[in-house]
Amino acid sequence: MKRRSLQSIQKQLQSSSYKLTPQRQMTLQVLLEKDDSHMSAEEIYIQLKKKYPSIGLATVYRTLDILTELGVVYKVTFEDGISRYDLKMEGNEHFHHHLLCLECGRVEEIADDLLTDIEPLVEQEFQFKILDHRLTFHGICHDCQLKKKGEE
Amino acid sequence: MKRRSLQSIQKQLQSSSYKLTPQRQMTLQVLLEKDDSHMSAEEIYIQLKKKYPSIGLATVYRTLDILTELGVVYKVTFEDGISRYDLKMEGNEHFHHHLLCLECGRVEEIADDLLTDIEPLVEQEFQFKILDHRLTFHGICHDCQLKKKGEE
DNA sequence: TTGGTTGCAAACAGTTTGCAACGGT
DNA sequence: ACCGTTGCAAACTGTTTGCAACCAA
16 A cells, blocks of 8 residues: 655646645645654644744645645544544545544554445445545554553 | 433433433433434534523533433534534444535435444454444435436 | 735634532432 | 532634735746
């Protein structure tokens, strides 16, 4: 499961009437570097500040909106109401689920496509054209299970 | 797939050191009446105001927190960042998914348990103890598909 | 010069919290 | 009298917006 290259995303931006500004390039760079970390807009902003201190939070939000619209990133929102952004994989669709640990709050990404068999069934039964999905398992991660055992 | 009775929920509240106040009873009543409608705290508040005009929004939030903690309701948060609350079914677990129409915003509930086969696989592969899940399909609902065809 | 883009500050919306008043036991 | 609960207003937090300045074509 490979990530897309910076270049291919940049091309997509430009060919969509969006300008490839330094701010947008830096944002993409941070997303690629800190891959798999499910960062919120604020966390991305903090990373960006290190490389580009003059950047504003609003710009980060605007850039993330564009990237979401173009399908470059996923926007996922958990029950805490904070939106987090992940780069999409190459090949694009449906390979992206989460494990959310209720103990430590960590988000693990799992790449298996668990729903290939299920989606056609749902489409047919409910006459609903599926474009995307969000699947998150809530539970206790391996580390926290061990920690709990240790405490007993 | 049956909903729980008002009485059984009331008993659970009382046996959990929470008082069964009129505000909490009314909130439960609204949830049972407007079942399947995926209401936000604000929407529940508006319904409550009709029957109990003196109620405050903070109380609604506090009640919904309790009900979530007790497992009486599900709290689901979509990408718009607004939390919505659904009563859990009788029998309790894992029978609850959503179809979110990207066209009209409507949320449809589907009751099939699509994940029974998948969960054991995930638990084993990632050593993750699954307690709950959230599965939402994003797409175009039947009505909007028809509408679109009509426009062509 | 035009039109998209930016940074800032203010506005916004959903949610939470501090607190005095309330009410059942 | 006690203690959980309530309604209100203020505070908080993540996100959006208005706007003047900016910048590349």
